[in-house]
Amino acid sequence: MYERPASDALSKRFEAAFMPNYGVPPVALARGEGSKAWDVDGREYLDLIGGIAVSSLGHAHPALVAAVSAQVATLAHTSNLFLHEPEVLLAERLLGLLGAPARVFLTNSGTEANEAALKLAIKYGKSTGRGYFVAAENAFHGRTLGALSLTGKPSIRDQFGPFPADVRFVPYGDADALKNAVTAECAAVFLEPTQGEAGVVPPPDGYFRAAREICDATGALLVADEIQSAIGRTGHWFAHQHDGVLPDVLTLAKGLGGGMPIGACVGFGPAGTIFAKGDHGSTFGGNPVSAAAALAVLDTIDRDGLLDHVRTVGAQLAEGIAAIDHPLLKGVRGRGLWLAIVLTADRSAQVQAAAQHAGFLVNALQPDAVRLAPPLVITSEQIAAFVAALPAILDEAADD
Structure with a gap:
């Protein structure tokens, strides 16, 4: 496990200042660009949850930055x-x-x-x-x-x-x-x-x-x-x-x-x-x-034709997951870039933690389901990187 002094310090401040309804989130993010995000210790992640299906254009998209900056100045x-x-x-x-x-x-x-x-x-x-x-x-x-x-x-x-x-x-x-x-x-x-x-x-x-x-x-x-x-x-x-x-x-x-x-x-x-x-x-x-x-x-x-892009990379993501043969993986469901990895056991929290260790942000939505809702701008190469890493993530989650 890598050292995370800045994250640990911010987590302690969060826990002392906020009501306990969220617990303490596991990652303290500092910045993002496109479908990538970095925590306060500088560790890079591929963001596959997009702020719970919010960050349509990813992080710091130039069009969003320009629109917000111009309007707030007006x-x-x-x-x-x-x-x-x-x-x-x-x-x-x-x-x-x-x-x-x-x-x-x-x-x-x-x-x-x-x-x-x-x-x-x-x-x-x-x-x-x-x-x-x-x-x-x-x-x-x-x-x-x-x-x-x-x-x-x-x-x-x-x-x-x-x-x-x-x-x-x-x-x-x-x-x-x-x-x-x-x-x-x-x-x-x-x-x-x-x-x-x-x-x-x-x-x-x-x-x-x-x-x-x-x-x-x-x-x-x-x-x-x-x-x-x-x-x-x-x-x-x-x-x-x-x-x-x-x-x-x-x-x-x-x-x-x-x-x-x-x-x-x-x-x-x-x-x-x-x-x-x-x-x-x-x-x-x-x-x-x-x-x-x-x-x-x-x-x-x-x-930017993102509706077609979502259909294309969404199919790539779903088909890539479905093709994996792993005892912890039951299947995948959903449409486009709104999918759930369905598990054979209640290990979603362990999958989320293992994915975080591997540099991917996912969401343990239900005990047996992991939500993926990445930015609509995620690339085919980024999808392929996650699919390639998923078997090892499932291995770690199964053994934890």
């Missing part, structure tokens, strides 16, 4: 009492990418985007006599109380109840269970196109089309939580585009800002005008600097 904040062009440009750009009539509300984060969606659905429910919501078991929609009420993970949910919304949970991917749960009294169905925190778990083919049909038949809103899956992460701008299904409400965040805090709640058709003046707001939502960053992300993905 106008850093306005509040919602005034409008500014970057937020309008961003909303217009998102609507153009979605290709359907809609309205946008900008937030600071994913959980706030889902809070906005929940409030919107509550108002819709009150106006139509609908009183409950449906979400999926093991879903993750955020940690604020409204979003947490939609989150089907008892380990992080139960100790904070009771919750402000009546939410009924069904097994993810089970269209029959969903159909049985959604009636004319249901206000909205909240679903992830692929479950992220549950372990990058994709649904069966046709599941989202079935969800759309169920909501159409009952009048419930279909809310697609694409906090992790959107902005090119799966090889399309939005993951629901894989299924050709348009939700009533879409929530975005993470990769949209490329590292700057921003989220969005998009309402399509009538859902876009449910909120009236004064119904919802945010002091920092749509901040000019974050909006400029998001525009730089979208422009760069488009200009």
Whole structure:
């Protein structure tokens, strides 16, 4: 094990200063460039988690640096009492990418985007006599109380109840269970196109089309939580585009800002005008600097052909992992550059530690699943280097 005096010192300061909800993270990062990052002791890593699917353009991308620097030097904040062009440009750009009539509300984060969606659905429910919501078991929609009420993970949910919304949970991917749960009294169905925190778990083919049909038949809103899956992460701008299904409400965040805090709640058709003046707001939502960053992300993905790149290197990564024959490796699942290495035993923490020792940053997402969500700019050569190193990483994790 290499010496890490600067990291150890900073970790002790972190532990003394912060609430213990994160524990002490294992790596203290100092800087990054592209898909590489360096810790405070100068050790280099290939970043395969990208700030939890946030760093779309990697670290210190020139387009992001230029956009943020120019905007912060011009106008850093306005509040919602005034409008500014970057937020309008961003909303217009998102609507153009979605290709359907809609309205946008900008937030600071994913959980706030889902809070906005929940409030919107509550108002819709009150106006139509609908009183409950449906979400999926093991879903993750955020940690604020409204979003947490939609989150089907008892380990992080139960100790904070009771919750402000009546939410009924069904097994993810089970269209029959969903159909049985959604009636004319249901206000909205909240679903992830692929479950992220549950372990990058994709649904069966046709599941989202079935969800759309169920909501159409009952009048419930279909809310697609694409906090992790959107902005090119799966090889399309939005993951629901894989299924050709348009939700009533879409929530975005993470990769949209490329590292700057921003989220969005998009309402399509009538859902876009449910909120009236004064119904919802945010002091920092749509901040000019974050909006400029998001525009730089979208422009760069488009200009540099990163959607095609994600599909190409994502397939390389998935196929490379699948080709490895190792007793600890069960397989790989996901789309594009949003994958989970699935293990035959609960050794994900050991895989994360072994990968760190080898110079790779990955995420022990579930006991038997390791998440990979690298920057969209990761190269084929960097993918190949990780695949080549993975057998030895698994060896170390198995023996630990």
